[in-house]
Amino acid sequence: MSKILVINSSLSGDASVSRLLVAETVQRLQATEPNAEITYRDLGDAAIPHLTSATVAGIRAVAETPAELAAQALSDELIAELKTADVIVIGAPMYNFSIPTSLRAWFDHVLRPRVTFAYKDGSVQGLLQNKRVIVIESRGGLYSEGPAKAMDFQEPYLRTLLGFIGLTDISFVHAEKIGHGPEAREIAITTAKSRIAQAITPGFMNVLNA
Numbered sequence: 001m002s003k004i005l006v007i008n009s010s011l012s013g014d015a016s017v018s019r020l021l022v023a024e025t026v027q028r029l030q031a032t033e034p035n036a037e038i039t040y041r042d043l044g045d046a047a048i049p050h051l052t053s054a055t056v057a058g059i060r061a062v063a064e065t066p067a068e069l070a071a072q073a074l075s076d077e078l079i080a081e082l083k084t085a086d087v088i089v090i091g092a093p094m095y096n097f098s099i100p101t102s103l104r105a106w107f108d109h110v111l112r113p114r115v116t117f118a119y120k121d122g123s124v125q126g127l128l129q130n131k132r133v134i135v136i137e138s139r140g141g142l143y144s145e146g147p148a149k150a151m152d153f154q155e156p157y158l159r160t161l162l163g164f165i166g167l168t169d170i171s172f173v174h175a176e177k178i179g180h181g182p183e184a185r186e187i188a189i190t191t192a193k194s195r196i197a198q199a200i201t202p203g204f205m206n207v208l209n210a
């Protein structure tokens, strides 16, 4: 049975475009495999704590204090969710040209030396394999083309973070110009939905299990 990990990070609740499109993605995935097991991680409702001087060693060095051990335990839990997933769906709104800090805090817990990445012969190796990622990117403006393209620190950053731990099979779905009025918002949602339908072909989940 395939496993899907669903991560939402929008702070906008029911008004969120990325949450709507993440739900659409999950429905499409379930249509291809109705028995898929789904784990939800909502970073908007239950934020992952930011690393502090009291906790960072739990992720990046040797955990000794109770605070470091707690950070390491959370990291273990988040990495276990990633490792067991075949497909990972990430809802990532653009906040200040990049990603929400809650999502960044999640990455701070899952990019862990010797666990999800390692250095070998002078180069980095991502230690996660055979997973597909679908990233839903919602943005107030237009970044896929035009003058603001150079200000897109969301997609290249996500591609780098995910690639660093071995997650290189990524489909990005944009919902752009969300802040350009209701009509633009509807067009963005419709366009993104058809992109999701294109990306999730009938064999989408089976490929990994073949």
Ligand SMILES: Cc1cc2nc3c(=O)[nH]c(=O)nc-3n(C[C@H](O)[C@H](O)[C@H](O)COP(=O)(O)O)c2cc1C
Binding pocket: 010, 011, 012, 015, 016, 017, 018, 019, 092, 093, 094, 095, 096, 097, 098, 138, 139, 140, 141, 142, 178, 179
């Ligand atoms: C804190 C914050 C920062 C934002 N920064 C940007 C930005 O830099 N560029 C942009 O185009 N839109 C920005 N927006 C607008 C959101 O990207 C847009 O509303 C998007 O739909 C949010 O995703 P959601 O609907 O899933 O919450 C920002 C919104 C918030 C709440």
